């Protein structure tokens with residue numbers, strides 16, 4: 001956690017902090033759940049049914065440091081009577097910034113161009129050299145129109161893109177009008193008509209490999225695919241195949257199916273921009289995330305409903 005968050009946690013709680021830069025191992029997690037009142041995990045900690053089953057009588061709450069809770073078995077936690085919270089809202093704008101950055105980086109070949117300069121390979125301007133793809137007027141299809149999807153839509157609109165989205169339900173009329181956004185009930189239909197696709201939905205059982213080999217085959221060959229949500233949403237091996245066979249124009253990924261591992265077939269392509277899960281990686285967002293964790297714990301400790309409680313129906 002950021003230093004200020006750790007300091008505050010020590011002031012408020014009898015806090016035992018993982019001060020390494022590595023995830024807690026299984027034995028440490030098992031030990032923690034056996035005696036703590038609150039566990040504050042992060043994405044690299046797998047809180048599965050088996051671990052929850054080992055929870056001691058004191059454990060009351062899992063206060064996640066992060067918005068996504070796919071590493072926590074929420075059903076098992078709720079069945080055990082545990083309160084689960086997350087940190088939504090405070091990382092929305094940063095993650096949307098990163099998604100927009102990837103759209104720009106891939107479409108305008110920014111990383112490739114920067115590399116040319118780094119390596120001193122700029123041989124002079126020509127009219128056709130390193131031409132990318134125009135964004136203005138292009139169709140962006142957002143898969144998952146929650147907070148981050150909507151924030152990305154605002155940015156994309158400012159870049160002159162036409163916003164389309166697939167979501168279980170359409171967003172309220174007022175938001176759809178503000179964003180000029182078109183709802184697609186049918187994901188397959190939307191995918192085959194978009195110039196850029198951005199994934200912004202949570203990883204759940206239903207969304208695992210949402211972009212399967214079949215669905216990837218529906219993308220237009222000039223399309224760009226962006227994922228700042230969760231790696232599990234894409235069949236990564238199938239995507240590597242699509243990249244290898246040049247059936248997609250570009251890919252921008254901040255998340256991977258088996259982090260920190262990346263499918264080797266995705267590495268080394270000029271049209272594939274890879275980032276190491278930087279969506280919420282701003283000093284401000286990480287501080288705010290820590291503050292939310294503390295606020296959730298304190299609210300619960302005072303006998304109230306924590307502001308960011310996660311319940312299975314939300315997923």
Ligand code: 8YV
Pocket residue numbers: 041042043044065066067068069091277279280281
């Ligand atoms: C964080 C994220 O890095 O909040 C999330 O769901 O994926 C990231 O922005 C991570 O959660 C930290 O736990």
